[in-house]
Amino acid sequence: MANKMKTMRRKLEEITRQHKDFSFTPSSTTNDEQVTDTRETSSAVEEALVVGRTGEKQKILASLSSENLTREITILPIYGFGGIGKTTLAKLVFGDAQFNDYSRVWVYVSQVFDLKKIGNSIISQVSNGDSYIIQNQMINKRLQELLAGRKILVVLDDMWRDRDNERQLEDLRAMLRVGEGSKVVVVVTTRDEAIAKELCTIEPHKLAPLTDDMCWTIIKQKSAFESKDCKEQLEHIGRCISMRCGGVALAAQSLGYMLRSMTFDEWKSVRDSDIWNVSATRDARSPQHKVLASLRLSYNSMPPYLKLCFGYCATFPKGYNIAKGGLIHQWISLGFIEPPSILSTWQLSENYVRQLLGLSFLQVLKSPSVSRYTIQALTLFFF
Ligand SMILES: Nc1ncnc2c1ncn2[C@@H]1O[C@H](COP(=O)(O)OP(=O)(O)OP(=O)(O)O)[C@@H](O)[C@H]1O
Ligand SMILES: [Mg+2]
Known part of the structure; x- marks a missing residue:
């Protein structure tokens, strides 16, 4: 097994090197993209068909009630495993009477993060205009004009991280901060806890699996x-x-x-x-x-080093109780953790564990003394 994983690591390193050398950019015709295209959402939902989630909805509505909205912009992310029902919950919140005196805007963000598209989508839904503004500066100006003194609810559905754009979340927050006198409420859905934690202005909501x-x-x-x-x-x-x-x-x-x-x-x-x-x-x-x-x-959106570390976790049997310390020792001894410049190999490994937990690929097992995890069973079938 150890040799197999080492060979896999060498192959991944080679692929990463070639990717860089040949300056490959992701093609728009891959199967993944096709899946992405069919993922576009709208705010429509048939509430009667939604099972459960009433407690979660009430909790979110309470944290977005006017007495709790003390700032001009409030960002509440809903995060959790793929397909668990984040968008559905966001739709329930979006359609609630609590926001009857708000302008409501639903934006499907997608795996391709495009700040201009998001800005223009908000502008066109608030103003019913259809001209597309190209310059970021003009988009910000137009948003400030349109939203001055207004209450607005924006759902940014399906947010992913663009690994080549470190400023992505910062720029998004800056664009949505439209100034005093406005009340901007933003609900974001994402699979990634790290995005949720970075974007939020109030405690993000981790959506639990259904029973x-x-x-x-x-x-x-x-x-x-x-x-x-x-x-x-x-x-x-x-x-x-x-x-x-x-x-x-x-x-x-x-x-x-x-x-x-x-x-x-x-x-x-x-x-x-x-x-x-x-x-x-x-x-x-x-x-x-x-x-x-x-x-x-x-899984595809993970950087190669994380894929490798997760791939190793997937060699444990289904339902296996993985101890954090043991897992990290194994990752390090197999050479999966590159000697880092700033963090120690142990700190870096802990960071990888956090990323896997953040994507809900690993799940915490309640245990009194040690950190123990299991793998989200559905992800085992990728291999
Ligand atoms: N509580 C529920 N009751 C009934 N159906 C649900 C419920 N939650 C979600 N669904 C259905 O399950 C499917 C997946 O839900 P949804 O799109 O909300 O998941 P998601 O967490 O946003 O997924 P993704 O991570 O892929 O964006 C949808 O077709 C939705 O209608
Ligand atoms: Mg969704």
Whole structure:
């Protein structure tokens, strides 16, 4: 195993070197981009179909109530694992009557961060104008004119980090700070805790996974369970299947759609199968493929060193209880941690652990004395 990982490290280093030498830029025709394109969201939501999340919604609304909005700009990020329901929760907040006297703007940010696009989107939604402003300076000026003295709610949905643009978040915050007399409330959704922590002006909201019961409710909705025969036996099977969703709404929804047209025996096969097995889901249209492709975006967005360290974690069995100290020792002895200039190898390793926790790829196990983690089970199927 150690040799395998070392070879993998050498290969990754070689790829990184070639990437730099040949000045490759990401192509817009890769599969990843296609997934990104279909991810665009709008604020529309059918509230009746949303399972749970009422407590979370109330908590967010309370922290955005007028008595808590003491500054001219308030930024509240919602972060959590891919497909867990961040956008859905943001939609519930966006549509709430608490913001009836606000101008509301919904911006889908996407993996390609474009400050001009965000600025222009806000301007066009507030003013109903359709001219595109090119200069940043003019965008800021126009926003200040338009938003002076107004209350505005902006949702920035699906924020990622552009690794070549260190000023990305700073510039975004500066653009949204439109001056005294205005009340700007910004709700950001992101998979990345680090983005949430950097952008927030109030405590960000970490969105917890749904319970197995909630996943089962979603599966029932999507599979038209009520119209099926032998519901009692089917429920037993369905509940087993819902436990395989790991609290991820997207997984429950996709499985529900798939089960809709299936017979009793086919439900049993799904229960007994390795549902998320990548090799068994070559069909790009299959629900499993879509879920894994969506989750894989997070993995693809990781820098190479983090991919390598996570890849090593994925060699542990599912549900394995990983001790932080042991993991870091193994990373270091395998040579995964480059000798750094400022931080010690140990500090750098701790930083990598934090990044993996921030992406919810690693999850903290509650333990009294030591830091222990497990891997988010769905990510194991990337390998
Ligand atoms: N509480 C819920 N009840 C029912 N369906 C839900 C719930 N939460 C999310 N969904 C459904 O699950 C899917 C994924 O949800 P959503 O897009 O909100 O996740 P996300 O966390 O924003 O994902 P991503 O990280 O990919 O942006 C959506 O189709 C949504 O309708
Ligand atoms: Mg989303």
